Amino acid sequence: MKPVVRARDLARVFGDSCGRCLELTDETTNICPQCGSVVACGGVSFDLYPDEVLGVVGESGSGKSTLVRLLHFDWEATGGSVYYNLPAAGMDGMDDALKLSPFLKRQIRSSSLGIVYQNPHDGLRMNVTAGGNVAERLLVAGWRNVGQMRTRSAELLQRTEIPVSRMDEPPRNFSGGMQQRVQIAKALSNRPAVLLFDEVTTGLDLSVQARVLDLIRGLQRELHVSMIVVSHDLGVIRSLTTRTMVMRQGRIVESGLTDQILEDPQHPYTQLLVSSQL
Amino acid sequence: MMLGEWAVAERLSEGYNFAFIDEGAKREIRRSILKAIAIPGYQVPFGSREMPIARGWGTGGLQITLSIIGPDDVLKVIDQGCDESVNAVNIKKFIDQVTGVAVTTETKDATLIQTRHRIPEQPMTKDQVLVLQVPLPEPLRHVEPLEAETRRMHGEADYGLMWLSLYEDIARHGEISIGAGYPLLVNRRYIMNPSPIPRWDVPKLHMAETLYLFGAGRERRIYAIPPHTAVEPLEFEDHHFRVENFEGKSCIHCGSTNETYLDEITGDDGRKYYTCSDTSNCEKRCHK
Numbered sequence: 001m002k003p004v005v006r007a008r009d010l011a012r013v014f015g016d017s018c019g020r021c022l023e024l025t026d027e028t029t030n031i032c033p034q035c036g037s038v039v040a041c042g043g044v045s046f047d048l049y050p051d052e053v054l055g056v057v058g059e060s061g062s063g064k065s066t067l068v069r070l071l072h073f074d075w076e077a078t079g080g081s082v083y084y085n086l087p088a089a090g091m092d093g094m095d096d097a098l099k100l101s102p103f104l105k106r107q108i109r110s111s112s113l114g115i116v117y118q119n120p121h122d123g124l125r126m127n128v129t130a131g132g133n134v135a136e137r138l139l140v141a142g143w144r145n146v147g148q149m150r151t152r153s154a155e156l157l158q159r160t161e162i163p164v165s166r167m168d169e170p171p172r173n174f175s176g177g178m179q180q181r182v183q184i185a186k187a188l189s190n191r192p193a194v195l196l197f198d199e200v201t202t203g204l205d206l207s208v209q210a211r212v213l214d215l216i217r218g219l220q221r222e223l224h225v226s227m228i229v230v231s232h233d234l235g236v237i238r239s240l241t242t243r244t245m246v247m248r249q250g251r252i253v254e255s256g257l258t259d260q261i262l263e264d265p266q267h268p269y270t271q272l273l274v275s276s277q278l
Numbered sequence: 279m280m281l282g283e284w285a286v287a288e289r290l291s292e293g294y295n296f297a298f299i300d301e302g303a304k305r306e307i308r309r310s311i312l313k314a315i316a317i318p319g320y321q322v323p324f325g326s327r328e329m330p331i332a333r334g335w336g337t338g339g340l341q342i343t344l345s346i347i348g349p350d351d352v353l354k355v356i357d358q359g360c361d362e363s364v365n366a367v368n369i370k371k372f373i374d375q376v377t378g379v380a381v382t383t384e385t386k387d388a389t390l391i392q393t394r395h396r397i398p399e400q401p402m403t404k405d406q407v408l409v410l411q412v413p414l415p416e417p418l419r420h421v422e423p424l425e426a427e428t429r430r431m432h433g434e435a436d437y438g439l440m441w442l443s444l445y446e447d448i449a450r451h452g453e454i455s456i457g458a459g460y461p462l463l464v465n466r467r468y469i470m471n472p473s474p475i476p477r478w479d480v481p482k483l484h485m486a487e488t489l490y491l492f493g494a495g496r497e498r499r500i501y502a503i504p505p506h507t508a509v510e511p512l513e514f515e516d517h518h519f520r521v522e523n524f525e526g527k528s529c530i531h532c533g534s535t536n537e538t539y540l541d542e543i544t545g546d547d548g549r550k551y552y553t554c555s556d557t558s559n560c561e562k563r564c565h566k
Contacts, residue, residue, distance in 0.1 A: 103434050110438075125442075132446045139445060140438035145515040146448050168449050 337495025
């Protein structure tokens with residue numbers, strides 16, 4: 001089976017890099033001793049297979065969100081390569097997507113990727129109606145029929161438990177949990193092959209968290225979409241993912257089956273993480 | 279000295295350059311015009327000169343006119359369709375004084391027409407050029423305030439936000455509520471602001487015989503629609519672009535209803551009247 005996403009040595013260095021930042025840093029420090037640059041993400045390689053849910057876990061500042069933003073082309077990587085196998089975007093997994101033109105990157109994004117950010121302000125336009133937010137990717141993908149777009153928006157908002165009667169209201173009128181669900185509806189609008197979740201449940205109260213997790217699990221079962229779930233919450237990782245990578249200081253320190261990592265952690269940092277769970 | 283006397287005193291015969299602008303500046307503006315024609319709908323930056331009228335009062339159009347005008351040209355200047363408005367008359371007088379060209383109010387006699395916010399009703403020919411004054415050239419400005427970002431969006435044809443704003447308009451108001459300055463897709467590539475012409479004039483830009491030049495003096499941009507270029511208003515499959523409808527209204531002078539674009543005026547008695555916006559065309563209709 002061919003992976004949907006194949007990342008190799010993905011790196012993002014912030015600051016004027018001396019060129020040796022990646023050699024001089026490791027999982028104990030991400031600040032280059034030579035030039036002081038910060039290696040937010042370095043040497044990250046993984047494969048994501050169709051219909052698979054991959055977890056990324058680690059403390060804050062470990063590079064989890066950076067990784068997701070690199071995959072979604074929000075930020076430019078400073079090194080490495082990403083191969084997408086997405087027929088809808090015309091990608092066969094042979095070309096490095098990071099080297100494509102901004103136009104082609106946007107095509108991949110609008111046809112095949114979906115993302116849900118931790119902060120709804122990053123993923124939604126707060127002054128645009130909820131329906132408009134969902135329709136945005138469709139418009140980028142070339143939809144030009146308002147009726148069809150509204151039908152699709154209404155479907156998705158219903159699926160994510162937003163009352164359709166509030167479709168023409170801007171999300172700034174909504175509660176945090178509702179905003180998060182509008183984000184999920186937006187991420188689903190283009191029937192993506194890959195969904196990226198960045199700390200989706202952080203900041204939501206427990207009952208809302210449970211409903212969002214149920215929603216994501218239901219969507220995965222129904223749509224058979226590949227997902228990358230980033231979280232610092234081991235409960236979220238346990239309930240959603242089959243395979244997990246543990247990140248620290250921008251590096252992957254351990255990866256394997258989620259059960260195995262949570263029950264029998266090998267790396268000292270993972271052991272600390274698991275034993276710190278309340 | 280009054281502006282008029284000063285300009286007359288400095289005429290070509292007395293050592294002042296033909297058409298006011300120096301030849302070097304004209305060449306630069308002409309190069310920008312050529313580039314604009316070569317890339318329909320693309321906004322070409324140019325070094326906008328000081329003019330003897332204030333920026334924002336038609337200096338962009340004026341600089342284009344002065345750069346391309348020749349001694350044999352016949353000039354017409356209109357402001358919102360009107361030949362007699364103060365701005366149109368002043369610009370026309372100024373150009374006449376610094377060039378000595380013939381002026382006219384007759385659309386078909388003119389070789390060069392400078393206009394603010396209207397396209398003449400009478401169809402124009404391949405031997406004519408229409409110069410439009412533009413206050414705000416950037417069609418994406420109301421969805422993106424940063425110039426660097428709008429330039430990137432044009433460069434990558436990243437027009438999703440523009441379409442989203444039209445979708446929002448429909449979601450909130452039931453239709454696209456843009457009146458003047460309707461966004462257009464030129465040559466299937468660039469989204470362009472046609473200057474605040476009414477929607478009525480938009481179809482005249484599509485596959486036209488005439489060269490249209492747009493000048494924004496304050497914003498320092500020149501752009502163009504060459505003849506026979508596809509110009510499509512942005513529209514949805516189920517929400518089509520429509521021009522203004524004057525059903526039940528008619529010009530108090532010539533009686534035109536949906537044959538010309540009408541302006542609404544309020545009379546001394548407080549009632550609303552309608553007159554043709556294109557005065558020269560209206561006069562001709564009256565004498566028919």
